[in-house]
Amino acid sequence: MxxxxxxxxxxxxxxxxxxxxxxxxxxxxxxxxxxxxxxxxxxxxxxxxxxxxxxxxxxxxxxxxxxxxxxxxxxxxxxxxxxxxxxxxxxxxxxxxxxxxxxxxxxxxxxxxxxxxxxxxxxxxxxxxxxxxxxxxxxxxxxxxxxxxxxxxxxxxxxxxxxxxxxxLDASRFLQASRIPRREGEPIRLLAIGMMREGAKLASYRLLADALDRLPDSSRFALTVAGDGPCRAEVEALFARHPVTFTGAVTGEDIPGLCASHDIFVWPAIREAFGLVFLEAQAAGLAIVGGDTFGVPDIVAHGRTGLLSSEGNAAAFAENLATLVSDPARAADMGLAARDHIRERHTxxxxxxxxxxxxxxxxxxxxxxxxxxxx
Known part of the structure; x- marks a missing residue:
């Protein structure tokens, strides 16, 4: 046609x-x-x-x-x-x-x-x-x-x-990306990807920082933030109290490898229609901690491939994050289920x-x- x-x-x-x-x-x-x-x-x-x-x-x-x-x-x-x-x-x-x-x-x-x-x-x-x-x-x-x-x-x-x-999505590069296993004793590896601009994106970064502040003192994690934009200085200040690495903007070719070296994708998804990055992260084998905004529950299987909380609820987001940060084995199982989920439904x-x-x-x-x- x-x-x-x-x-x-x-x-x-x-x-x-x-x-x-x-x-x-x-x-x-x-x-x-x-x-x-x-x-x-x-x-x-x-x-x-x-x-x-x-x-x-x-x-x-x-x-x-x-x-x-x-x-x-x-x-x-x-x-x-x-x-x-x-x-x-x-x-x-x-x-x-x-x-x-x-x-x-x-x-x-x-x-x-x-x-x-x-x-x-x-x-x-x-x-x-x-x-x-x-x-x-x-x-x-x-x-x-x-x-x-x-x-x-x-x-x-x-x-x-x-x-x-x-x-x-064109999932082949993500599904084929070789997982980089977390070393014994290494903190669980969190990843966030998003433009750093006013509006919903900045609101998501603020909620993520708020949720990290609420984690128990015993929580061991390392966060990587990929993205850039006019609000970068403000975003960096939000996470000043936490172990975080800022990569700056990343190309589409770099995202599969970046995902493969982490364990959990974290993103509150304020006002997002569904978030293509949730598909990419799952295809690369990451568990999800996200907000249940609009279409996110349609592509993230709550309880199977990740944990979702109501949009804008920092306390609930922190609770879900604490659940997986304290249980890396469960996060790994969700990551495996996430890859199967993409293969079955979203290629x-x-x-x-x-x-x-x-x-x-x-x-x-x-x-x-x-x-x-x-x-």
């Missing part, structure tokens, strides 16, 4: 790394692995940091101009997709291009990873919220990335057009199979809607 692709939240070639960019690239990779031909229709970015009808209307106008440009270029080249797929839309990043092109060409329209916050129906984001809802109404299939988003989308997307796509092959099934469902839905529409 010829699939036209766009990512209004963040283009695939955006220079700033993020889980969103990585997941977008993985979706393209999985579609190609399933035998589909993917063309990036446009790298137009509708995301804006600030709202307001005037700002959103300007973005909408630019999006329609871009849609016409894309259609003109395809007419010249003779290209015609079988389906248009948009990755990640919400009130700050609506999609005007996909619905316009799909309607003009008479092809199915699919959205993968959509979120909906009803409180944004009014206020500065109302225009973008309405635009995102219009795209959802046009979609022949909408795939949420976790059950929490699915529940919010169910208010506007009929059940037959709504699905959940389990997050996945690139799993993603390719799921996406292929979703596209087939979209084609069926499109045909049914076309049949039901008045002539």
């Amino acid at each position: 010829r699939v036209a692709f766009t990512a209004p939240m963040k283009p695939l070639d955006d220079p700033v790394p993020s889980g969103d960019r990585t997941m977008g690239r993985l979706i393209v990779q999985a579609l190609e692995a399933a035998g589909h031909e993917v063309t990036v229709a446009t790298r137009f970015r509708s995301w804006r940091a600030t709202g307001g009808a005037e700002v959103q209307q300007e973005v909408e106008q630019a999006a329609h101009v871009e849609a016409e440009r894309v259609l003109s270029s395809w007419e010249v080249s003779g290209y015609r997709p079988d389906l248009f797929l948009t990755y990640h839309l919400y009130h700050k990043a609506p999609d005007w291009i996909g619905p316009a092109i799909a309607s003009r060409l008479g092809i199915p329209y699919v959205v993968v990873e959509a979120s909906r916050a009803p409180k944004r129906k009014t206020g500065e984001w109302a225009y973008g919220f309405a635009a995102a809802d219009a795209a959802l109404a046009r979609a022949d299939l909408v795939a949420a990335m976790h059950r929490a988003d699915r529940e919010c989308l169910a208010a506007v997307v009929p059940a037959e057009r709504l699905a959940v796509l389990a997050p996945f 690139l092959a799993s993603g390719a199979s799921s996406l292929d099934a979703l596209l087939e469902q979209a084609l069926r839905n499109f045909a049914l809607r076309a049949t039901a529409s008045p002539q």
